Amino acid sequence: MLYLDYLLSPWLFNVPKIKISNISLNSKLIIGGDLFVAKLGYNVDGRNYIIDALIRGASAVLVEINNLFLDTYIIYFGDVPIIYFLNLSKKLSFISQRFYPISNKLRLIAITGTNGKSTISHLIAQWVVLLGNTGAVMGTIGNGIYGDLCPSINTTESAVEVCKMLYRFSKQKADIVSIEVSSHGLVQNRVLSLPFTAAIFSNITIDHLDYHVDMKRYIKAKWLLFSKHDIDISIINIDDDVGKCWVKKISRVVCVTTNRNLFFGKNEYWLKLDNVKYNFNNTIIYFDSFWGKGIFSTKLIGKFNVINILLSLATLLWMGYSLTDLISTAKFLKPIVGRMEMFHSTNKPTVIIDYAHTPDALKKSLISARFYCKNKLWCIFGCGGDRDKSKRSIMGSIAEQLSDYVVITVDNSRYENPIYIINDIKSGFTNKNNKKYFLDRLKAIFSTILYVDNEDLVLIAGKGHENYQIIGNRYVNYSDHLVVGEALKKRYSF
Ligand SMILES: CC(=O)N[C@H]1[C@@H](OP(=O)(O)OP(=O)(O)OC[C@H]2O[C@@H](n3ccc(=O)[nH]c3=O)[C@H](O)[C@@H]2O)O[C@H](CO)[C@@H](O)[C@@H]1O[C@H](C)C(=O)N[C@@H](C)C(=O)N[C@H](CCC(=O)O)C(=O)O
Numbered sequence: 001m002l003y004l005d006y007l008l009s010p011w012l013f014n015v016p017k018i019k020i021s022n023i024s025l026n027s028k029l030i031i032g033g034d035l036f037v038a039k040l041g042y043n044v045d046g047r048n049y050i051i052d053a054l055i056r057g058a059s060a061v062l063v064e065i066n067n068l069f070l071d072t073y074i075i076y077f078g079d080v081p082i083i084y085f086l087n088l089s090k091k092l093s094f095i096s097q098r099f100y101p102i103s104n105k106l107r108l109i110a111i112t113g114t115n116g117k118s119t120i121s122h123l124i125a126q127w128v129v130l131l132g133n134t135g136a137v138m139g140t141i142g143n144g145i146y147g148d149l150c151p152s153i154n155t156t157e158s159a160v161e162v163c164k165m166l167y168r169f170s171k172q173k174a175d176i177v178s179i180e181v182s183s184h185g186l187v188q189n190r191v192l193s194l195p196f197t198a199a200i201f202s203n204i205t206i207d208h209l210d211y212h213v214d215m216k217r218y219i220k221a222k223w224l225l226f227s228k229h230d231i232d233i234s235i236i237n238i239d240d241d242v243g244k245c246w247v248k249k250i251s252r253v254v255c256v257t258t259n260r261n262l263f264f265g266k267n268e269y270w271l272k273l274d275n276v277k278y279n280f281n282n283t284i285i286y287f288d289s290f291w292g293k294g295i296f297s298t299k300l301i302g303k304f305n306v307i308n309i310l311l312s313l314a315t316l317l318w319m320g321y322s323l324t325d326l327i328s329t330a331k332f333l334k335p336i337v338g339r340m341e342m343f344h345s346t347n348k349p350t351v352i353i354d355y356a357h358t359p360d361a362l363k364k365s366l367i368s369a370r371f372y373c374k375n376k377l378w379c380i381f382g383c384g385g386d387r388d389k390s391k392r393s394i395m396g397s398i399a400e401q402l403s404d405y406v407v408i409t410v411d412n413s414r415y416e417n418p419i420y421i422i423n424d425i426k427s428g429f430t431n432k433n434n435k436k437y438f439l440d441r442l443k444a445i446f447s448t449i450l451y452v453d454n455e456d457l458v459l460i461a462g463k464g465h466e467n468y469q470i471i472g473n474r475y476v477n478y479s480d481h482l483v484v485g486e487a488l489k490k491r492y493s494f
Pocket residue numbers: 025026027028039040041042043044045046047049153154155156157158159182183184185190
């Protein structure tokens with residue numbers, strides 16, 4: 001509970017003293033005493049719901065406007081002030097943080113990049129827990145104290161929800177929160193007010209061009225985290241060309257690389273891979289860094305997970321965790337749900353479930369999968385509807401080049417006809433050999449697992465942890481994990 005005049009005092013002085021019990025962007029969630037924020041939406045104009053919010057008992061309304069002359073103008077509906085704000089989307093994170101303050105002991109870590117955000121954020125939270133602290137995460141897999149996550153709507157939730165959750169984590173005495181920050185989240189200022197102890201950049205490759213239009217604008221959106229946010233240190237993957245270019249423009253940075261031939265100055269912060277050994281059940285990592293050298297083994301598999309682990313390690317080292325403790329606990333880090341998760345049992349084919357849904361992720365997961373495959377490599381995947389169409393044919397071409405058999409199926413078709421999506425993927429193929437098509441994902445996976453040889457490996461890409469299929473606007477129960485479990489159970493030993 002807070003008073004409106006105090007809440008808005010950095011921007012306005014003539015605001016009445018009214019008790020506010022909560023902030024909400026959605027009129028449907030307003031209950032008596034709440035502040036309703038009516039913003040210009042991408043689908044609908046939130047200002048159309050002001051009356052709805054008032055009927056439900058809103059005690060004040062903030063309205064986003066484009067007109068400079070109306071900025072900070074207040075009209076009243078009975079006793080309820082309706083306040084016009086220019087650039088409300090830029091102020092909302094600050095307003096929300098004033099309403100939902102966090103302890104200054106809570107350290108926030110932002111993770112951005114096309115791929116690897118969930119993996120890195122979960123690795124950090126897990127590692128922090130292994131070291132005796134309380135870690136929390138916010139991102140695609142869910143939000144909450146590590147081990148007790150609630151499903152998320154967005155990778156990065158709205159400015160209001162982010163602050164609300166941090167307030168809760170702060171009360172739950174979390175020490176560290178790792179927050180996935182999407183490019184949409186940056187453009188929409190969802191984390192603008194947050195003081196980040198560290199900001200991590202994993203990589204940037206083609207994705208989300210339906211929203212950003214071209215790569216230049218997509219990169220510019222990601223750069224917002226490092227140029228317009230409050231950050232103590234940037235932890236940058238310099239194997240990535242964009243990351244390499246950015247470190248020249250950032251003053252406080254830890255450079256992370258898998259290139260052992262790179263050397264760093266005495267005054268630089270750095271961490272590099274010295275050597276790596278990939279085994280069937282684990283990966284052995286040798287590294288060198290500003291903080292010292294080390295070796296550890298991890299249950300995470302897949303080449304790309306090496307840089308994810310190194311970025312997490314560099315962040316925690318910079319934050320003051322001991323090198324010895326980090327090394328001794330690394331072997332307890334668990335693979336992240338739906339990310340290069342391998343299912344292997346004797347006399348049955350090996351199956352990997354991976355969330356790869358971008359061209360680069362699919363390429364890297366297929367390259368990694370090949371390493372664990374003794375015979376033929378099968379790739380089952382689809383592409384999302386109403387999202388970046390430009391990646392579909394590229395993913396088709398990658399799957400054709402890097403696997404022996406390709407099975408195309410559906411993956412969150414939303415309002416698009418799945419046949420058109422499949423045709424877009426097909427347009428990336430150079431021939432018709434070794435391809436199968438299924439409009440039913442369950443059948444695609446079930447029949448493939450029953451059909452393949454014991455020595456084959458089936459990579460199922462795209463849905464990872466998701467336990468639904470989005471058709472139209474309906475979330476229909478569906479899980480790759482359950483289907484794989486049933487299919488492997490059903491398969492008799494050859
Ligand atoms: C296109 C887009 O980014 N939309 C995001 C945006 O929604 P919006 O505010 O424009 O929504 P809108 O439907 O036009 O509604 C406008 C306003 O009217 C309000 N309203 C609406 C109906 C009503 O009855 N009453 C009411 O008050 C809404 O609550 C909203 O405040 O702001 C919302 C709050 O932050 C987001 O949840 C929403 O994400 C939608 C669901 C979405 O699908 N976004 C995707 C594209 C996205 O953001 N993806 C990224 C990256 C994911 C990845 O890396 O793969 C993410 O961070 O999730």
